[in-house]
Amino acid sequence: MTAFIINRLQASLDALVAAKQYRQIPNLQHHERYVISEDKRLLNIASNDYLGLGGDKQLQSEFLNQLSQLPVDNVPRMSATSSRLLTGNDTQLQALESELQSWYQNAVDKQNLASSKSVLVFNSGYHANIGLLPALTALPIKTIILADKLVHASIIDGIRLSQSKLVSYHRYRHNDYEHLAKFIEQADSSVERIIIVTESIFSMDGDRADLAQLVQLKAKDTRIELYIDEAHAIGILGDTGLGLAEETQTLADIDYLVGTFGKAFASIGAYIMCDEVVKQWLINQMRPLIFSTALPPINHAWTRFILAKMPSLTEQRLHLAQLSTTLSDAIPERYRVSSTQQKAGYNSPIVPYILGDNALTVEKAKQLQAAGFYALPIRPPTVPANTARIRLVMNAALSHEDCQRLIAHL
Structure with missing residues (x-):
């Protein structure tokens, strides 16, 4: 230089x-x-x-004691050593996705909602948000992305990576659903898909999106899909900690429900709850998933340990x-x-x-x-x-x- x-x-x-x-x-x-x-x-x-789980020494001791009781061959590895599509997949990661799916299913069943979701785990919320929109818009379909003005930088980066001749985007004023509705009304008949993106709790202002109002907007236009980032709501809202969508009983109406483990879970990683077909599409298209070494199984074991306690x-x-x-x-x-x-x-x-x-x-x-x-x-x-x-x-x-x-x- x-x-x-x-x-x-x-x-x-x-x-x-x-x-x-x-x-x-x-x-x-x-x-x-x-x-x-x-x-x-x-x-x-x-x-x-x-x-307050990150500094809870008693909780950490309980987890380490559980590990010490395992046979040596069953102790989770300290590194995945490769991407998940190579040799990075692991029983801990598969079990975590299954348990997250049960967490979702128990919540919707309790609320008598007709919904089911598959779960895919990522290395971080940033990996999730920079990869999801580019993968979701990889189909040759004319799409408009409408994002709240104050969504996280990772979502903005994901939007930028999604731009093509068939994909455009607009930022609506923060939590201004009349402004959002105008963008929807302006979408002509050639637009086949509208993806609305927002956080549920905003990371810097601390206020909430009105998920019920977004669901009402979605009900008026079959082209609309909802992408909700629950990073700052997971663990702290809802009867079992599943976030603002659980609290507002809108779980069944959200197409892409994203959460993270690096905050209330005191761990690392992220996930999406989505349709099974979408999950398989992401596995085949989402670059941060395909080209990143998976998280260490020991981290997934800790996340599972916290998840088991979350509803209580x-x-x-x-x-x-x-x-x-x-x-x-x-x-x-x-x-x-x-x-x-x-x-x-x-x-x-x-x-x-x-x-x-x-x-x-x-x-x-x-x-x-x-x-x-x-x-x-x-x-x-x-x-x-x-x-x-x-x-x-x-x-x-x-x-x-x-x-x-x-x-x-x-």
């Missing part, structure tokens, strides 16, 4: 520093509810470990909802997302504290860290310009006293 390129890169990095948008990988140690940063013990309110974690979900409501209600209106997006009561564990200015947000994060909280500034381009914020995140390992102490420092 030439000195010219190095100098240009350095100049661009310096500009990021000046704009308070420079990112660095933090040097951290983890200890249950806390992180150790720069020799300070800070309460972690920045993680997506919503149920009702107390943790209730405690989390109480903490989240308490914190959300304490945020003054001037620091909220917008008056149109506020709803009474509990939305999610993600509570944005919006300061707008980058420098002010960075300074506020430092103040909270000095007070003993691991709080981080979130700035553009992760969020829209002039909406820099502290992303406050509750988890079930926190106490009501922890929550009140945080509120006092806001």
Whole structure:
């Protein structure tokens, strides 16, 4: 690399520093509810470990004890060593997909819904979202993708990878279903397929999509398919933790239900619940699945261990909802997302504290860290310009006293 390129890169990095948008990988140690940063013990309110399972030493000991009871030949391997289509498939992974399918089926049966789904596991939510839309739109069918303005970067990347002469896309205003309906109305008869894409709980604003309203839109046009990313709802919403779709009884109406294990599950990986034919199509077309080494079987064993407990974690979900409501209600209106997006009561564990200015947000994060909280500034381009914020995140390992102490420092 030439000195010219190095100098240009350095100049661009310096500009990021000046704009308070420079990112660095933090040097951290983890200890249950806390992180150790720069020799300070800070309460972690920045993680997506919503149920507090990631730091639960007793849970980890129980899992390791179970492994120690297995015959040596049955202990899950530490690496898959190749892609799933070669030798990366494993009994742990197959069992996980079967158990996820049962989780879904039990939920729909309990709600008397006529639906069945197959399950396909991926290496991460990012792998899922950059691969699903390109695979789904690989058929020579004129398709329109309609995505919420605030969907995750991985979905945006998936949309970009899907562009062709037969595929177009539009971004509708965040949770604005009248705007979405106009795009649907404008789709002429030559359009054979409309895929609506949204998160159920939005990762930065913490608000919810109205799944019931999306289902109503779908009922009016047979071309519509719903792709719902439940990454931030899985584990914390629904009677058994199956997400906002379970809570709103819309499971049977969603064509592509995506969830992840890297947040409330305190594991790694992701999945899609979809029609069996779609699953087989993805196996044959989805590049991140075909060309990635599969996750280690030991990770799938841990995910199965957590999944078995998920329906019984009702107390943790209730405690989390109480903490989240308490914190959300304490945020003054001037620091909220917008008056149109506020709803009474509990939305999610993600509570944005919006300061707008980058420098002010960075300074506020430092103040909270000095007070003993691991709080981080979130700035553009992760969020829209002039909406820099502290992303406050509750988890079930926190106490009501922890929550009140945080509120006092806001």
